[in-house]
Amino acid sequence: MQEQKGSPSPSISTLSIVQMNDVSASYDSKNYVLKNVKMSITRGSNYAIVGQSGSGKSSLLKLINGMMNPSQGKILVDYKIPNISDKKFKSFMHKIGYIPQNLGLIKNSTVLENILIGALPRVSGLNSFFKKFSDLEIDNAKKILKLVGLQGKAERKVYMLSGGEKRRVAIARALVQKPDIILADEIVSELDHVTAREIMDVLAEAQATMKLTAIMVHHDLQLALEYADRVAVIKEGEKVLEIGVEGDKIVDFQSGNYTQREILEMFTNESEE
Amino acid sequence: MNQKNNLIIGLIIACVVVMSVNVDADPRDFAEGLPNIGIMLKEITEVDSSLFVTAFWSMLETIQIAFIGTVVGVAIALPLSLLAARNLNNKFVYVPVRALLAAIRTFPSILWAILFVIIVGLGPFAGVLAIIMYTVGFIAKLQYEAIEAVDADPMDAVGAIGVSKLQLIRFVVLPESASHLLSQILYIFDYNIRQTSILGLVGAGGIGFYIINYIKFFEYGKAAVFMLVVLATVLIIEWVSVRVRDKYIVKSQRGKQIKA
Ligand SMILES: Nc1ncnc2c1ncn2[C@@H]1O[C@H](COP(=O)(O)OP(=O)(O)OP(=O)(O)O)[C@@H](O)[C@H]1O
Numbered sequence A: 001m002q003e004q005k006g007s008p009s010p011s012i013s014t015l016s017i018v019q020m021n022d023v024s025a026s027y028d029s030k031n032y033v034l035k036n037v038k039m040s041i042t043r044g045s046n047y048a049i050v051g052q053s054g055s056g057k058s059s060l061l062k063l064i065n066g067m068m069n070p071s072q073g074k075i076l077v078d079y080k081i082p083n084i085s086d087k088k089f090k091s092f093m094h095k096i097g098y099i100p101q102n103l104g105l106i107k108n109s110t111v112l113e114n115i116l117i118g119a120l121p122r123v124s125g126l127n128s129f130f131k132k133f134s135d136l137e138i139d140n141a142k143k144i145l146k147l148v149g150l151q152g153k154a155e156r157k158v159y160m161l162s163g164g165e166k167r168r169v170a171i172a173r174a175l176v177q178k179p180d181i182i183l184a185d186e187i188v189s190e191l192d193h194v195t196a197r198e199i200m201d202v203l204a205e206a207q208a209t210m211k212l213t214a215i216m217v218h219h220d221l222q223l224a225l226e227y228a229d230r231v232a233v234i235k236e237g238e239k240v241l242e243i244g245v246e247g248d249k250i251v252d253f254q255s256g257n258y259t260q261r262e263i264l265e266m267f268t269n270e271s272e273e
Numbered sequence B: 001m002n003q004k005n006n007l008i009i010g011l012i013i014a015c016v017v018v019m020s021v022n023v024d025a026d027p028r029d030f031a032e033g034l035p036n037i038g039i040m041l042k043e044i045t046e047v048d049s050s051l052f053v054t055a056f057w058s059m060l061e062t063i064q065i066a067f068i069g070t071v072v073g074v075a076i077a078l079p080l081s082l083l084a085a086r087n088l089n090n091k092f093v094y095v096p097v098r099a100l101l102a103a104i105r106t107f108p109s110i111l112w113a114i115l116f117v118i119i120v121g122l123g124p125f126a127g128v129l130a131i132i133m134y135t136v137g138f139i140a141k142l143q144y145e146a147i148e149a150v151d152a153d154p155m156d157a158v159g160a161i162g163v164s165k166l167q168l169i170r171f172v173v174l175p176e177s178a179s180h181l182l183s184q185i186l187y188i189f190d191y192n193i194r195q196t197s198i199l200g201l202v203g204a205g206g207i208g209f210y211i212i213n214y215i216k217f218f219e220y221g222k223a224a225v226f227m228l229v230v231l232a233t234v235l236i237i238e239w240v241s242v243r244v245r246d247k248y249i250v251k252s253q254r255g256k257q258i259k260a
């Protein structure tokens, strides 16, 4: 269902929405957690990031939404430099639907309250103080609840939900933002295969109908290749590969140096390490 | 290691002994005074029940002072605690607010009461103001600590959407700390009832006025009536706050176990 999305067509929308030029980043000014990352993500595509634990995947997403800033190199997201503490960038932040690894839901609030948080940038200060949302917003939120498969659970408190349901809430909150980009950090990693695919399908459908760019971190290369147009492989902070499926073959888009066999060998070696 | 511990314990005991001498704490005085307890107990049992009506009305005044003081105090404390929380403000905001709160906390309620008696005169209004001040200093500290304990994950996730600080407070901070805040408010109300009971000592209204006067004139039987009424009130409030706590605080956790 995602084959048609990556196909470039000669219009402005094919320009990359995320552009990273030799980006390095660190938390403690000693060790780089990301080194010289070059990345170009096509608008409307489904981009995946895989890599071992601690390789820097989550940090990469935080660079894209501006929670983290590069120590070297430059990032442009829709032609803007992402930085959460920059007043100018703040008005763009709702365009990025960020689903963190730990989801960041409000446990004591209901499902509906949680996902309406995504609409807050469109709500005035006074109305949000009284938790007053327009009928339009509530209808839209309920539509999205249905899309993610949570109909009938609007008034449930989040702490009562299952792990899979919580992920659906986090997705819904991001979609309510009406974003251009969805950043999702391992949202299906801890789920069983059936639930993981259900949730991936929900996201794929949303991506197609809302014309989003999806950038998702995955644990499972198989799943990443199945859903994404491009898969970046991160190893110890470096982007070592950018691969994708063409026809029935895995292709190396980054250097073109590796064959499918060599790529697969790299992964079998890795899992034995 | 063990020797070091023994040394520390020995030192602490030595301190207690030396300090006891300094404050004239002599166990022999206590032993000599023991018969006085008998006299007091005997008089207390001679309860003067004709005073129950007065006791009831003065207790009602005490409850009203505590209630107004708690509600207004909490209403002032909550915004201050939001300003004092380090996870919501920079230090140019939270340092002065914390300093102000620490200054307010240096006075116990009885000193505030004396101060307000001087300012607004004798009567319950001075008591209300004293309870407000005490509540602000005390509850704001508990509340900013509860606010700082709010999980950083939802704060970061919602912050990344580009919401305003007030929206962040309304949709993340308050829901995530609500059960703590509520239980602290119940606690301070309970505490305020008890401390308002003694504000009458300095003429700031309430039941304490009668208690202190009867004790001053050795009328323990009469004082006992008022103390019984305080005791009954405290027990009733305890019972009510346990109900409220069960309903709004404990239930949510039980729900977690059953429905998960
Ligand atoms: N807030 C932080 N402060 C300091 N170091 C951090 C911080 N967050 C992550 N790191 C370090 O940065 C490196 C990359 O972390 P990151 O979370 O990006 O990895 P990841 O690929 O997402 O791992 P995982 O698959 O386990 O989620 C790790 O070595 C981690 O210890």
Ligand SMILES: [Mg+2]
Pocket (backbone or CB within 6 Å): A057, A058, A059, A101, A185
């Ligand atoms: Mg991670």
